[in-house]
Amino acid sequence: MKILDKYIIKKFLGTFVFMLALLSIVVLVVDVQQKSPRIESNGFTVGHFLLYYYPFWIIYLIVTFMSILVFISVIFFTSRLANNTEIVAIVSSGASFHRFSRPYFVASSLIAIIALIVNHFVLPWANIQKNTLEPYTYTEIDREKLLGNAAITTQLSPNEYIFINSYNKKEKRGSGFSYQKYDKNKKLIYQLSSSDVAWKKDKNYFELNSFLEKTVLKNDSEILKNGSTRTISFGHPPEELFPDQLLGQNKTTPELLRFIKREREKGNGNLNTYLNELYQRTSMPFSIIILTLLALSLSSQKKRGGLGVNLAIGIALAFVFVFSFEALKVVSENKTLTPLVAMWLPNIVFGPLALVLYFRRANQ
Template sequence: MGIIDRYIIRKYLGTFGFILLLLSVVVLIIDVQAKKPRIQDNGFELSHFLINYYPFWIIYLVMTFMSILVFISVIFFTSRMANNTEIVAIISSGASFHRFAKPYLITSLFIATASLLINHFVLPWANVKKNELEVYTYSAANREKIIGSAPVSTQINKDEFIFIHSYNKKEKRGSGFAYKKFDKNKKLTYQILASEMNWDPQKKVFILTSFHEKTINKDDTERLNNGNEMTRSFGFPPEELFPDVLLSQSKTTPELTNFINREREKGNSNLNTHLNELHQRTSMPVAVIVLTFLALSLSSQKKRGGLGVNLAIGISLAFVFVFSFEALKIVSENKTLSPLLAMWLPNMVFTPLAAYLYFKRANQ
């Protein structure tokens, strides 16, 4: 590795680290000020959130905007090099533009690899910590949607179903419980009705109170049973029987893959939210490499207007890129596009653009 390689890598990582730190501090201050009243209204000290919530929230924030940070960093330091005629001097010394781009490739591969590992294994752990307290930063109406009581239902497999009239996900307790099992002809063969149900985390079973049990035999005769309390396991904990939109964020990729496969076996076709999360964990790190070369191509030549013009173009394109991910998530969740296509479409659009601009610049 030559002197120029080390120089550019230091520039890349130094600028990236500075922008990362600056963004984290600024956004943290703004977010704390905005959420402080809600945190205190819920009976928490702000110091508790600063220790137990915000460090993990920062990890989530950084990984969400990693591609923007990389893009702006490359635009910034490469534009300064171009304005200072450093790039002209390097190319004039006999190095090709491809050789000049080598340290950009090395650094982007390093950041992309680190992002890939964090997305698949570290970020889910951080999200577990973050999600435990995040609900207390919401408005009362949004908080009630998540930790309040509401009707839920789930399909355990193609023949077994659970319905609960009012279930509280935080307390893992509900009322108006019904479990129904059908045969291959969709005929009811077994049923449990209970006035109350709750999850026992020690025994990992559901406790059903004031239950009525009915078994329907092949000759259509019925066997009835009732009692004050019974315990039942339905094969999964309540978090997986009644998953929320945050569940996929809290699972490592092997755990998430197993969960999606189990849900498919159960007959659950509403998996796009979880599949979006799975595919985005890989597509976003790849975007780091794509956006690095797009930024290099846009900013490696001195332009009228200098750094300001390049930054304006870079920030606009970066936000379009990230916004497209969020928009395509909604499209995918509505089942208009497959999650795989939706989460890779921005890369599929920006990669040819980056390649065209790169080779155009290299041949100048």
């Protein structure tokens, strides 16, 4: 590796680490200050959250904004190189712009590979820890949606359904339980109902109280059975049977793929939230290379206004990029776009733009 490569990679990674540390500290202080009243109102201390929530939240934050941090870092240190006429000196010495760009690609590819591994395997572990306490940082209304009582309707297979009139996800118990099974002609052949249901984690089954069991025979006659208590297992815990929007974040990619496949087989048509999570894990790291190319093209020429103009342009584009991902998630969940298209659309738009600007800059 040449002296030039080492110099630029050192600048690249040094600026990136500095930006990473600065963002983490600033956002952590602001977030703790904002959320501390909610944390304390739920019976926790801020110290408890600093130990068991925020270290994992920081990992989530870094991964979410990594591509933007790389973009701003490249804008920042490349603008300084341009203002100090270092780029002019390098190109004047006989090195082409493509040769000058090589260490940028090496450094951004290294960060992208690390981000890819973290997204698919490390972040889900951090999310499990984070999401355990996450609801206690929400407003009371949003917390109630995740942990409070709600009606449950879920499909176990194309012919099997579970209905619960009121189920508490925190306590994992509910009232008004009904399990129904139909034949291929959509005729009810089996029903199990109970006044209440509770999950027994140590035994891996549901316990039903005051149950009524009905089996419909081929001649339409019925066999009825009732009792005070019985158990039933559906092969999965409540978190899998009644998933919320946070579940996909907690699974490594192989686990998420198996979960999506199982939900498809069940006939669940509301999978876009989990598909968005799946595709974003790859598209976001890939965007690091695209945004590095874009930042290099925008900031490698000395401009009137210097560093401030380049940073202003960079921050504006960063906001557009982040907002586009979040907006497209909503669009995808409303089934206007497929998750694959939605999560890759920012890269599809910014990629050609970055290439055009790069080759225009290289040919100047």
